[in-house]
Amino acid sequence: MAKTKKRIFALFLGVLVLAAHAGxxxxxxxxxxxxxxxxxxxxxxxxxxxxxxxxxxxxxxxxxxxxxxxxxxxxxxxxxxxxxxxxxxxxxxxxxxxxxxxxxxxxxxxxxxxxxxxxxxxxxxGRTRIVHTVKKGDTLYLISRQYGISLEELIKVNNVNQSTTLYPGQVLLIPIKDRKSDSYSENNVKGDNDSKPSVTYIHHTVKPGEDFWNLSIKYGIPMYELLKVNNMSETDILYDGQVLKIPIHHIPVKSTPGPQYGELLDWWSEAQYVWPIGRNAVLIDFYTGKTWNVRRTLGANHADVEPLTYQDTITMKSLWGNQWSWQIRPVIVLVDGRKLAASASAMPHGIQYIADNGFNGHFDVHFLNSTRHSDGLVNEEHQRAVKIAGGR
CATH class of the missing domain: 3.10.350.10 (LysM domain)
Structure with a gap:
């Protein structure tokens, strides 16, 4: 009888241990x-x-x-x-x-x-991969271009093939590229910290109809810089066959504290060259992860940006409580496979280039050390938000 009681007690004790472990x-x-x-x-x-x-x-x-x-x-x-x-x-x-x-x-x-x-x-x-949720219109090729990886690597990681049909809501894995070695690595935060931005030069032979503005757009170089390196002014007229000097900026990738953060790039020497005028990008709201498509249409002291489509405008507006506002939010700019730390407000103003997007004007996107157009001063609130997006 005593042995039976001991067995029952041991069994009861074992059940308690298992129950505790299960919880x-x-x-x-x-x-x-x-x-x-x-x-x-x-x-x-x-x-x-x-x-x-x-x-x-x-x-x-x-x-x-x-x-x-x-x-x-x-x-x-x-x-x-x-x-x-x-x-x-x-x-x-x-x-x-x-x-x-x-x-x-x-x-x-x-x-x-x-x-x-x-x-x-x-x-x-998250050390080696990020997740992409497929949206309407996405293809394997477009996604590989968006993140700056090869189509073959995207296919291999997701165990699919080129004929695979994607559907909205499907989840794909995006391998994080170690740009220092140009290979895929488990260390996603490694960058070229020891490297500094550098400039090389190429030459362009002027063709009929070209001017400094459209050449600045073509090469992603601010027009004032293009004028300066060629010792010319806005009043100078270009002629067919004229040879111009074109600066090409090489901006190394910087480390980030984690995969959710963007590179903290100086606006004047780095960010404006990584995201030049005329280039499309994806903005990611830092707090919610919501995304919308945009284009940098102008901006010298910071980026002037417009939503690409009406749906992008709706998505953006929802982040600001369905109203336009000067309130500032940290964002990530996804451009050419790079994630940049930035800050955005949501008040339409000024010049508009994209029609039929439901956004009457452009909105401001700031980067590290960028300034206001009105007075050339730094907006400290924007700078705080940029540093949040950069994990600082």
Whole structure:
């Protein structure tokens, strides 16, 4: 009888241990304190607010209460939205992360079932890859161009082929390129920190109808600089066959503290050459991750920018509470595969070049050390937002 009681007690103790283990959350956790919000936590721990929200399968309007325990993904974690038929094992194979690590990060077990739409933490995947959610009109080729990677690498990483049809909402993995070695590496924050911007020169033979303005657009060089290197002025007339000197700026890639941040580039010596007038880009709202397509249409002291389409304007307006505002938000500029730290306001003003986009004018995008057009002074609020987007 005594032995039977001991066995029952041991069995009961084992059940308690298993129950406790089953309830363990292996991801980093945080107990909510008075006044905490998702935004404050994202700023405090340097984690994108969207990632914290997704990791807890919450929404931006979710109210936190004191004593609540939430998950805090790490800076290099990716939050994956589960698609129909996916399992933890499939995700481990896709991201190249050990199955046990993914299970621990999500407080899950081998028998845990995933459901479509659920958000799952993929620990450490952000060191080597970022996630692209397919939008209407996307193709493998366009996506490879957007991120500055080869089509072959994009196909290989996602186990697809050139004839694969993409659908909106589909998730693709984008390998992060180590531009220093021109290869794909696990160290996504490495840049050419020891290198400085440099300038080389080529020569251009003037053709009929060309002027300094359209040549500045063609080569991505400010017109005043083009005039200066050729010892000419705006009143000088170009003639057919004339040879001009064209400066070409080489801007090394800079390190960032993590994959969610952009390169902190000086406007005057770096950023204006990486994003020249006439070049399209994607703006990413730093706090929400929402994106919209834009074009830099003008701007000398900072970038004057316009949404490409009416839908891009709608997306942009939603970020500012569905009204136009001078309020400043940190953004990431995705241009030619590079992510730049920037800051944007949302008030239409001045000259407009793109018609039928529902935006009457342009809006301002600032970079490190850029200034206002009105008085040539630095806007400190813009500079703070630029540094947030750069992880500083």
């Amino acid at each position: 363990t959350v292996w991801a980093d956790t945080y107990t909510v304190q008075p006044g905490d919000t998702f935004w404050l936590l994202s700023r405090r721990y340097g984690i994108p607010m969207e990632n914290i929200i997704k990791a807890n399968n919450a929404s931006p309007s979710t109210v936190l209460y004191v004593g609540q325990v939430i998950k805090l993904p790490r800076k290099d974690d990716i939050i994956h939205t589960v698609q129909k038929g996916e399992t933890f094992w499939i995700l481990s194979q896709r991201y190249g992360i050990p199955l046990d690590d993914i299970l621990k990060a999500n407080g899950a077990g081998y028998s845990t079932t995933l459901y479509a739409g659920q958000n799952v933490i993929i620990p450490g995947a």
